[in-house]
Amino acid sequence: MTINSLGSGQSDSYTFTDCQLDTLYVYHTDATWFADTYADHLDFRITLDRCNPVGYFDDSRGLALVVTGGYGSASALSTTRLLGTAIPILFGAPTCRDGTGDAGFFGDVFGALDVSGITLGFDAHAGNNTLAKRLGNRTAAPITLSAYNEGYYQQDYTFNTDYTAMTDAQIINLVNTAWVGFVLSTVNPSLHRYPRILGSESALFNSGAGIAKWSAVAYAAGGWQIRPMATGDPATAFAGIALERIPGGKTGRILREGVMHKTQLAGLSAATIAAGTVLYHSDTTAGQFATTGPRVALSGRAADWAYFKASAGQ
Known part of the structure; x- marks a missing residue:
């Protein structure tokens, strides 16, 4: 069974109740995607209610920025938070996940805006979904991004140059070279979700x-x-x-x-x-x-x- 999200921006629902599903797994894809805004490409809430066991596999391609704390003794705590004028441009409305400070369970913050760089629509045109395009030339209009935790340990970065010709990897490396104790990377937020399997x-x-x-x-x-x-x-x-x-x-x-x-x-x-x-x-x-x-x-x-x-x- 295949479910294809297109980028409508709607939160639709698929609910299967008391069904005998003749499939091995539910497959979610964004093979034809039209939006260059949000990173979570799963446009559906999927619920299986008292159905036979089937699997689920998400093959969508959205990517959001994520800042993870806990790297280094100065910041090995359970929360990560963001400050700065770069947040609405690079993250949109961020989501915070608190951890414990233990390895693998550090607090992180991931964004809502897509930075995957995938092409869009039937004609595979480019969108505004890369860091270079979201930042542009910041020489005359710098913006800031700061990460901090509950111990008030904070790291700052200022975007103040021309990023239009840079790759996302190069821009991320600039931030990570300047920061200690926090790491900037990307994550597919659709992979944080899994259908509800009632029963x-x-x-x-x-x-x-x-x-x-x-x-x-x-x-x-x-x-x-x-x-x-x-x-x-x-x-x-x-x-x-x-x-x-x-x-x-x-x-x-x-x-x-x-x-x-x-x-x-x-x-x-x-x-x-x-x-x-x-x-x-x-x-x-x-x-x-x-x-x-x-x-x-x-x-x-x-x-x-x-x-x-x-x-x-x-």
């Missing part, structure tokens, strides 16, 4: 260490709280797969049954998966999966896709 997902509190997106979780003592699945846990402790990063002390979404692409399985992005392939919980890295081991986790459904059903809580 097969839960929102649970993480009482343990940070849980990486696409990793295995187990119930914590007492139930209805989760933690990363440990290398010593039995296979029967498997409670599901995290659909988002879940810092310790935060609540996040987990999927208890589903069909997952190998890039949605921590530790298996480079694995070879075919129908019938048996996949396991990693014995060396908490929360990850492996192609060998004694603790069975998933079974191959087709090339690059695997099915799982959590053991715990069923």
Whole structure:
């Protein structure tokens, strides 16, 4: 099943209720895209309500700027915030995600404006979706961008030259060369989203260490709280797969049954998966999966896709 977003700027909905879907996965694409404004190219809210398990794969190409903190002891804290006159030009309305200060769970801020540089429409024309075009020549009209955290550690950058002939990578490198403790990069914000799978997902509190997106979780003592699945846990402790990063002390979404692409399985992005392939919980890295081991986790459904059903809580 293919869903194609075109860049209408509308937030439409697809809801499938009590359906037996004759497909392996739902495929989202922006193959024909017309807008050069916003970076989240998923124009639809997708909900599967009591349907048979199917996968989801997003192949859209939007990119937004993201500033991530936590690099260096001076800024290894849980929040990242932005200041400056460059924000409406480069970020639009930013979204903040707080972390814990632990590696992999630093706070970040990502923008709403597209900087992917993809061509637009049926005639594949260029749009205003690069950093060079959004900045232009700033020699006579400088703008500023500052990143800071809750410890009041702050780094500043002034855009004050002609950027029209620069690549996005060159502009990003200028900022990162000047900053210490924060990193500017790009992210596809559509990949932060996953369809609602009613009947097969839960929102649970993480009482343990940070849980990486696409990793295995187990119930914590007492139930209805989760933690990363440990290398010593039995296979029967498997409670599901995290659909988002879940810092310790935060609540996040987990999927208890589903069909997952190998890039949605921590530790298996480079694995070879075919129908019938048996996949396991990693014995060396908490929360990850492996192609060998004694603790069975998933079974191959087709090339690059695997099915799982959590053991715990069923």
